[in-house]
Amino acid sequence: MQRLNSTADDFEAKFARIVDDRRESDAGVARDVQEILAEVRRDGDNTLRNLTMRFDKYALTDDPETWSIGKDRCAAAFEALSDEARGALELAASRIRAYHGGQMPKDRDFRDDANVRLGAKWFPVEAAGLYVPGGRAAYPSSLLMNAIPAKVAGVERLVVCTPTPNGEVNDMVLAAAHLCEIEEIWRVGGAHAVGAMAYGTEKFRPVDVITGPGNAWVAEAKRQLYGVVGIDMVAGPSEILVISDNKSDPDWVAADLLSQAEHDPTSQSILITDDAVFAEMVEDAVDVLCAQLSTKETARKSWDDHGVLIVVEDLLRDAPPLANRLAAEHIELMVDEPDTFFTKIRHAGSAFLGRHTPEAIGDYVAGPNHVLPTGRRARFASGLSVLDFMKRTSFLEADADALAAIGPAAAILADIEGLPAHAASVKVRLK
Amino acid sequence: MQRLNSTADDFEAKFARIVDDRRESDAGVARDVQEILAEVRRDGDNTLRNLTMRFDKYALTDDPETWSIGKDRCAAAFEALSDEARGALELAASRIRAYHGGQMPKDRDFRDDANVRLGAKWFPVEAAGLYVPGGRAAYPSSLLMNAIPAKVAGVERLVVCTPTPNGEVNDMVLAAAHLCEIEEIWRVGGAHAVGAMAYGTEKFRPVDVITGPGNAWVAEAKRQLYGVVGIDMVAGPSEILVISDNKSDPDWVAADLLSQAEHDPTSQSILITDDAVFAEMVEDAVDVLCAQLSTKETARKSWDDHGVLIVVEDLLRDAPPLANRLAAEHIELMVDEPDTFFTKIRHAGSAFLGRHTPEAIGDYVAGPNHVLPTGRRARFASGLSVLDFMKRTSFLEADADALAAIGPAAAILADIEGLPAHAASVKVRLK
Incomplete structure (x- = not known):
């Protein structure tokens, strides 16, 4: 100190x-992760099988039951909670839901002075993958903090990946998964789990966004897959x-x-x-x-x-x-x-x-999210929010008069930039 | 076809x-960029000097004037525009400014049923770096599309990096820089320019966010520096x-x-x-x-x-x-x-x-931004907006009664997660 x-x-x-x-410190991690991701991409489920045996001493077999945890089991874990624990989890979930509900962005749709219609529409992504660490860092609160903003955003398919070392699962995490209505829980962890969610495999349908905490390998895998999928901030x-x-x-x-x-x-x-x-x-x-x-x-x-x-x-x-x-x-x-x-x-x-x-x-x-920027990244990054699970389509609409008003300036700039087809696409309509 | x-x-x-x-295709690019970034980090301006000579055949000397382009020169480029070009550029700038003005997020500050004060405050980042490609892809429109959202967001310091092969500059870009009130323009391009803006060098004060189009090396440099700085989507x-x-x-x-x-x-x-x-x-x-x-x-x-x-x-x-x-x-x-x-x-x-x-x-x-997600990334990503130059601080405030209302649930969950100091920080206040 x-x-x-x-x-x-x-x-x-x-x-x-x-x-x-x-x-x-990331010495060596980047290279390891690069290799793991390439292997997942090449060899899919087979890689998941091998690496899960190596890292978690857990066998993913031909029996589909070994690969995932069913909704029944999550419901049972929830039912088995003490009243105190269930009450605490439900209070947390309802307050997180309420706070994140206030983050929903508004669409825009208006006409400006030139009678050009302009706007933006927000949509949720279709599928999100949530990484949940195994062992001692398996926190039900993390699952709530990642899953609820996705649900509030309107994401249809929520996938959880979590390692189950020696086959051990964390019942509190399953209970939280029940509360968050998670559809799929896969017993796979590490960089390979992140790769499987991003690229897809025989068993995994790919997702659009991956969030959630993890060790250095998981964090590096997310960083390397940024652009293949959306991710939350590097943590x-x-x-x-x-x-x-x-x-x-x-x-x-x-x-x-x-x-x-x-x-x-x-x-x-x-x-x-x-x-x-x-x-x-x-x-x-x-x-x-x-x-x-x-x-x-x-x-x-x-x-x-x-x-x-x-x-x-x-x-x-x-x-x-x-x-x-x-x-x-x-x-x-x-x-x-x-x-x-x-x-x-x-x-x-x-x-x-x-x-x-x-x-x-x-x-x-x-209520506010506990997934927050670390390592001085609050200079430029924000905590997790519904926006991390949504994206925006801008749009515009002009009629002949509106195009006549603003089109010529576009054609001038296109010509200056040496892009004649851009200019032509305006001029041909102004004839 | x-x-x-x-x-x-x-x-x-x-x-x-x-x-x-x-x-x-990125075969080889990732490795090249990794080496360039490590070199910039280690050897700062000296690396910029060497690589600018190698790639742009342009000498950055002991004369500071060789490193950057002054505001006078930008103002002169703007004055030299034809009326037609100046009018088109000004119309574009004012329409882009108006559209992005409507993207400004609202702060939140409210009390909920448990009398907990909750909210979020948005701030612009302090400094943004804009990459502007040299040669035929040096588009003044790109400069407007990147600089104006940053300005609207309230970013104080806007830095442009652009290569000037054989010393040649693009006067239209300088004119656009004048219109956008860019403070610094550096005659450095490529992955090393992105590294210089992210890490800082003797001459470069680091920035918080880097945006703007570039070739495969520039795009890969941004990807690798994601987390050191904020970036716009991989393009x-x-x-x-x-x-x-x-x-x-x-x-x-x-x-x-x-x-x-x-x-x-x-x-x-x-x-x-x-x-x-x-x-x-x-x-x-x-x-x-x-x-x-x-x-x-x-x-x-x-x-x-x-x-x-x-x-x-x-x-x-x-x-x-x-x-x-x-x-x-x-x-x-x-x-x-x-x-x-x-x-x-x-x-x-x-x-x-x-x-x-x-x-x-x-x-x-x-008016809407022309920096948009490519390569199927619209599944999860959005066009550039003021949000890319801003970040959010969530906040909460409880008094003794509010803490008494929601604190016990937090302590229960902390105990379940095996985090006793978390639980203690609540319990010690509830005594």
């Missing part, structure tokens, strides 16, 4: 190093930036910092405060709480390797510019008047205002 | 081959699909088909009609017009290699499903009641309704 003071001589150098440190390790004055409870701040740290050793938690004593109190609280966590090993390593405590002179003056350079996935504003700070924040995936808004409620039940 | 008849036995096989033929060869009954003038249809064909030998022009005699008339008209074009060599090759005439039985019944499988960049509906057809079209980049709406007016002056 690093302690920085904004008045120190070496602050800028140290802070710049934190901003530049992507905590991502890296999680981050949280907490901006807090000294009136917050250090235990609250510590829990929030650790809630990112426990995700992965490469996660990053940063506190910016204007009180060095408060920073120390948070540091102590982190140590105390961390020791009690079942995730302490991961959380400790993340905090030790990537945690940062930054003390500045004037919180409102100094913290927002630093926050904008960090462009964090999550930013908490634990101050009395969070809006005063928020109006100065331009680059962040999602913002959590005030002391009673822990980032974790955004992960599960608040 | 292929002639297909939808009632023929081999129609489905032949049509499927057309749908699957991406007309894109391939242009396409037009014309759906026409036999009441259209064959000369009009021929001009429209050739207006795509003249772009590049890999462009594709397809006609679907319900009258075999009409199809032959169009074929003859293509031959006649093509012979008159200064671009005849390119247009001929494109038409011979990739042109398709499809005759169907029932235009309204048969054409839209085929169109949706082709998911063409441009679709023209040259029929009496184009809306009847348009309501059946789900996958297309841009639609041109009626007989008086040649695609070329969309290329220049109509």
Whole structure:
């Protein structure tokens, strides 16, 4: 864990190093993935069979039942939930649905001064593939966060791919799949699953968009297939930036910092405060709480390797510019008047205002998406939304008079650009 | 050129081959680009100097003037335009600006039933890099189509990179740059220019988003840098699909088909009609017009290699499903009641309704963007818009009561997912 003071001589150098440190390494991964994708393309289901045996020790046989998980099994998993768990999942689903419903874009259709009809129509894609990691990162909340925007957008066919190492499935994920009305669940994971959804195989009908979290191989496969399909943003390790004055409870701040740290050793938690004593109190609280966590090993390593405590002179003056350079996935504003700070924040995936808004409620039940840009990508990228599952067709319509009004300018520009058929297509109609 | 008849036995096989033929080849390009980008990252301006000499035979020296083109020179190019050219450019710019102004997304800020404040704020990215090809594909219209949405979005810094082979610049492009108030124009092209804009060098401050057309190396560089920066969709060869009954003038249809064909030998022009005699008339008209074009060599090759005439039985019944499988960049509906057809079209980049709406007016002056998804990507991608230069920060705010209402469900789900610090960050506040 690093302690920085904004008045120190070496602050800028140290802070710049934190901003530049992507905590991502892809040595070798790109080549591996390239080979896997080429193999899936060439050899389809056979490749899936081989790689699933190699990586998951799970046999995909001639029995179709070994390849996928049926809707009955998902329904049973849902029925088997405790009332508490089912209630929590349903509350989350209904709030996520409501928030994303407000994202639906509006079509346009109007005539302008030249009597040209102009507009744009939005459509959902036909099919979306959702990757759900296996093992400990198999989160039902991720399934909700990926599937619900697709459903709200109107996507007809939702396909899930998830590895089942040694044949083990995660019942909470199946329950969430039931709640989201997923049609197909395939017991295939890794880069090859992403390739199968993008290219299609004998068994897989290809999809149009692939989203969902995964390890470095999955993320790289999505990156390489960008353009063959649509994808959500390239995702890296999680981050949280907490901006807090000294009136917050250090235990609250510590829990929030650790809630990112426990995700992965490469996660990053940063506190910016204007009180060095408060920073120390948070540091102590982190140590105390961390020791009690079942995730302490991961959380400790993340905090030790990537945690940062930054003390500045004037919180409102100094913290927002630093926050904008960090462009964090999550930013908490634990101050009395969070809006005063928020109006100065331009680059962040999602913002959590005030002391009673822990980032974790955004992960599960608040409504906005928890799939957010990481690794400073909030400079140019947004969280997952219904727009990731939709696309727009622009359109125009002119009659003879409208074409007479704007056509000649098009013909002039076409001639200038040396494109005579473009010009001819206008001129022939103006005769 | 292929002639297909939808009632023929081999129609489905032949049509499927057309749908699957991406007309894109990237053998070797990916590796070359990987090396160039690594070199730019390692050796910055020095690499730009070497590669610009190698590819463009142009010397970037110690004189900063050799690196960029000043605003004075752009202003002079604009002043030197004929009244006709200036008027056409200004009409195009103002119409593009007006159409894209209507794309600005709205912020959200509301309280829901649980008294949780929720919302989303949109911001422009800070800097965008626009690639402008050199030589014969240096189109002022492309500069307008890329720069104006960025300006409308509110992007502060617009950077253009364009190769100037043998030092030659395109005055029309400079005039368009003046009109778009471009701040920086660099005389660097190719994959290395894209790398310089993404990573930054000694001379280049990095940008957040890179858009604009380019050759296979430029397109591949953008693809590889996706995630380091935002990019517009991967672009391939242009396409037009014309759906026409036999009441259209064959000369009009021929001009429209050739207006795509003249772009590049890999462009594709397809006609679907319900009258075999009409199809032959169009074929003859293509031959006649093509012979008159200064671009005849390119247009001929494109038409011979990739042109398709499809005759169907029932235009309204048969054409839209085929169109949706082709998911063409441009679709023209040259029929009496184009809306009847348009309501059946789900996958297309841009639609041109009626007989008086040649695609070329969309290329220049109509207003919607001419940067559109190619290679069947309209299944999942949209044309360039202000959204490509903006991003969204979601936000939420809870007070103690609101957290008490939705927090317990979050804690339950966090516990189920084995993330105790997530649960603790809620529970500690509910005490």
